[in-house]
Amino acid sequence: MPTAAPERPAELPGRRPGADRAGRSITLPRGTGRTAARIAALTVCQGALMVGFGLLITGPARGLWPMTVEDDVNEGFERARTGTLTTLSSFASEAGNTMTIIAIALLVCTGLVLIPRLPMWRQAAFLAVAVSLQALVFLVITECVDRHRPEVDRLDASPPTSSYTSGHTGAATALYGGLAVLALSRLRGPWRRIVGGLLLLLPLMVAVARLYRGMHHPTDVVGGLVNGTLSLLIVGRALFVDGSVTAPADAGTDGAAAPGTSPAGATASGATAAGGTVPAPSPAPARAGRDATPDTGRTVVIFNPTVTHEADREALRQVLVRHGHTDTEFVETTAQDPGTGQTAAAVRDGAALVVVCGGDGTLRSAADALAGSGVPLAVVPCGTGNLLARNLGLPLSPTAALDAALRGTPHRIDLGRVEGDDLPGTHFAAMSGAGLDAAIMEHTDDRAKSVLGWPAYVLAGIGTLRTPRMRVTVRLDDATALHRTARMVLVGNVGTVQGGTTLLPAARPDDGLLDLLILDPRGVGGWIRALTTLLRGGAKAPRPRAVDTVTAQDSDKSGVPVEFFTFRRAELTFDDPQSRELDGDPVTPGRRLTAEVRPGALTVLLPAGGA
Numbered sequence: 181m182p183t184a185a186p187e188r189p190a191e192l193p194g195r196r197p198g199a200d201r202a203g204r205s206i207t208l209p210r211g212t213g214r215t216a217a218r219i220a221a222l223t224v225c226q227g228a229l230m231v232g233f234g235l236l237i238t239g240p241a242r243g244l245w246p247m248t249v250e251d252d253v254n255e256g257f258e259r260a261r262t263g264t265l266t267t268l269s270s271f272a273s274e275a276g277n278t279m280t281i282i283a284i285a286l287l288v289c290t291g292l293v294l295i296p297r298l299p300m301w302r303q304a305a306f307l308a309v310a311v312s313l314q315a316l317v318f319l320v321i322t323e324c325v326d327r328h329r330p331e332v333d334r335l336d337a338s339p340p341t342s343s344y345t346s347g348h349t350g351a352a353t354a355l356y357g358g359l360a361v362l363a364l365s366r367l368r369g370p371w372r373r374i375v376g377g378l379l380l381l382l383p384l385m386v387a388v389a390r391l392y393r394g395m396h397h398p399t400d401v402v403g404g405l406v407n408g409t410l411s412l413l414i415v416g417r418a419l420f421v422d423g424s425v426t427a428p429a430d431a432g433t434d435g436a437a438a439p440g441t442s443p444a445g446a447t448a449s450g451a452t453a454a455g456g457t458v459p460a461p462s463p464a465p466a467r468a469g470r471d472a473t474p475d476t477g478r479t480v481v482i483f484n485p486t487v488t489h490e491a492d493r494e495a496l497r498q499v500l501v502r503h504g505h506t507d508t509e510f511v512e513t514t515a516q517d518p519g520t521g522q523t524a525a526a527v528r529d530g531a532a533l534v535v536v537c538g539g540d541g542t543l544r545s546a547a548d549a550l551a552g553s554g555v556p557l558a559v560v561p562c563g564t565g566n567l568l569a570r571n572l573g574l575p576l577s578p579t580a581a582l583d584a585a586l587r588g589t590p591h592r593i594d595l596g597r598v599e600g601d602d603l604p605g606t607h608f609a610a611m612s613g614a615g616l617d618a619a620i621m622e623h624t625d626d627r628a629k630s631v632l633g634w635p636a637y638v639l640a641g642i643g644t645l646r647t648p649r650m651r652v653t654v655r656l657d658d659a660t661a662l663h664r665t666a667r668m669v670l671v672g673n674v675g676t677v678q679g680g681t682t683l684l685p686a687a688r689p690d691d692g693l694l695d696l697l698i699l700d701p702r703g704v705g706g707w708i709r710a711l712t713t714l715l716r717g718g719a720k721a722p723r724p725r726a727v728d729t730v731t732a733q734d735s736d737k738s739g740v741p742v743e744f745f746t747f748r749r750a751e752l753t754f755d756d757p758q759s760r761e762l763d764g765d766p767v768t769p770g771r772r773l774t775a776e777v778r779p780g781a782l783t784v785l786l787p788a789g790g791a
Contacts, residue, residue, distance in 0.1 A: 214491075215418050230407055231320065234321055246398065253391070257391050258333060276351055281355050285311050288359065289304040306420070310355075310415040317350075322344075343400050348404070387401040478508075479505040479507060479533045480522075481535040482522050482535070482546055488538065493510055496535070505533065519536065527553050533557075540763040544610075556784070560578045561578065562578050594778060595777075595781040597778050598612050598762065607778070610763050612671045614652075618758070619759045621766045622759055649666065652755070665700055671694055671775045674689050695744065696744065696750060697744060747777075
């Protein structure tokens with residue numbers, strides 16, 4: 181019978197501890213000017229892009245497909261009108277109306293500031309700025325691009341603006357898309373995806389309603405969707421990923437207190453100190469079977485200077501001081517040494533805690549040096565993917581992640597160790613693979629990553645879907661060798677990637693096992709089956725097979741879109757050299773990968789209730 185990987189505790193809570201309302205501050209956050217300048221520069225580029233697209237479809241491309249069939253689409257919607265559909269389209273269109281958008285945005289932003297114990301300034305700013313910038317770009321577009329509305333019976337009064345772009349659709353995308361981002365990042369449990377999915381459907385409903393009511397051409401609503409999406413990406417990148425804005429008193433950005441922790445700024449008796457620094461609460465005692473909470477001692481912060489700016493470091497220093505870590509040294513990585521040497525030196529010099537600020541590549545380099553040392557690691561996600569932080573349930577805000585870690589206790593998690601031809605033995609914390617995923621990493625432009633964040637991987641993936649199928653021989657532990665064709669093989673210590681997609685549903689970072697995904701879709705039907713399996717997550721995904729269930733009958737089976745396995749050691753041999761990657765970093769192509777688990781090799785500080 182197939183066996184699943186061992187069960188793990190539920191996802192770790194990662195919310196930042198809160199503070200009493202008396203501690204709120206309206207002081208302008210540090211780094212606001214730099215963040216505003218970045219947003220402004222990218223918004224100018226957004227406006228230029230949208231105007232250029234509008235001038236193209238109204239000029240040189242107006243005689244090309246799909247512009248030549250847009251009138252047919254509008255006329256088709258006109259012929260399909262019924263009383264019921266017209267009523268429904270009125271409600272959907274109203275969801276993108278200017279006054280509706282303003283009212284909802286004001287209510288939500290006010291609620292984000294007033295309702296939580298700790299005001300969620302960053303989330304409120306994200307929503308308000310994204311909606312405002314979308315509107316600003318829309319006004320610029322309509323001034324620069326003159327396009328008549330469709331020649332059909334229009335069910336609404338025609339505003340004086342150009343048909344391009346759809347303002348209703350753009351505003352709905354910015355508002356409801358922004359709400360979906362907040363829902364997916366803040367909510368927990370089964371409602372998270374349901375609420376997020378419903379919110380993401382609203383802009384599409386508005387777009388269809390505007391077409392049905394004869395107010396826009398198809399490319400107008402597409403332009404609105406793009407305009408709203410770009411505003412979300414630009415503002416979200418600046419506020420959540422770049423992390424250049426530091427909230428007043430290092431407080432109001434990340435929501436309510438995690439269960440089982442004291443609010444930030446609260447004294448032992450529960451009183452809140454207004455102004456000034458309050459001594460951190462005593463660490464909670466370690467639970468049975470876990471390491472004791474480390475002495476603060478000497479702390480070394482290893483940071484990637486390309487993603488951790490001066491304002492970020494100062495904010496992190498304040499968090500460390502508040503938790504009693506006053507003997508702190510900041511050490512930056514270099515292109516030649518992305519973290520391994522600096523971390524090894526910290527361990528040799530007797531560091532009691534190592535804090536790593538960077539992306540998955542920086543974290544992997546540090547973990548390679550920390551493996552087996554017992555020195556605790558605090559993960560501060562500052563990169564594009566941040567896969568380990570996501571899977572450990574840590575907040576993705578750097579200061580919130582550090583605060584949550586320092587309030588937590590040490591937990592031992594596994595590492596994977598991988599080697600191959602022209603690839604010296606090294607560790608990985610999240611994932612390693614060959615084929616399609618490695619090709620995506622190779623083709624993802626660094627500038628796109630810096631602007632778009634992880635969606636840059638999605639854009640790169642579109643261009644690499646035609647990566648040739650490879651032949652691979654897989655030997656798991658002592659089981660019979662498997663011969664497969666595949667688009668991608670992925671070895672994981674964790675299972676969830678960006679956007680909440682679960683590629684390895686049974687993967688857990690502390691189960692003493694690694695998981696293997698073999699992806700081999702054939703044709704459109706195969707890709708649909710594969711994507712359906714991966715997108716529906718762990719609840720309905722096929723159980724992975726352990727090595728003791730692999731038989732000789734499995735040896736030469738190919739053509740299955742998705743297969744999952746669990747193992748302790750795997751040897752992957754490819755017929756031809758393949759692209760390979762470690763925790764998101766491309767490495768030298770080769771014909772062999774050997775991966776094995778190192779159970780409990782890395783000690784990580786995690787919030788209460790962790791693995």
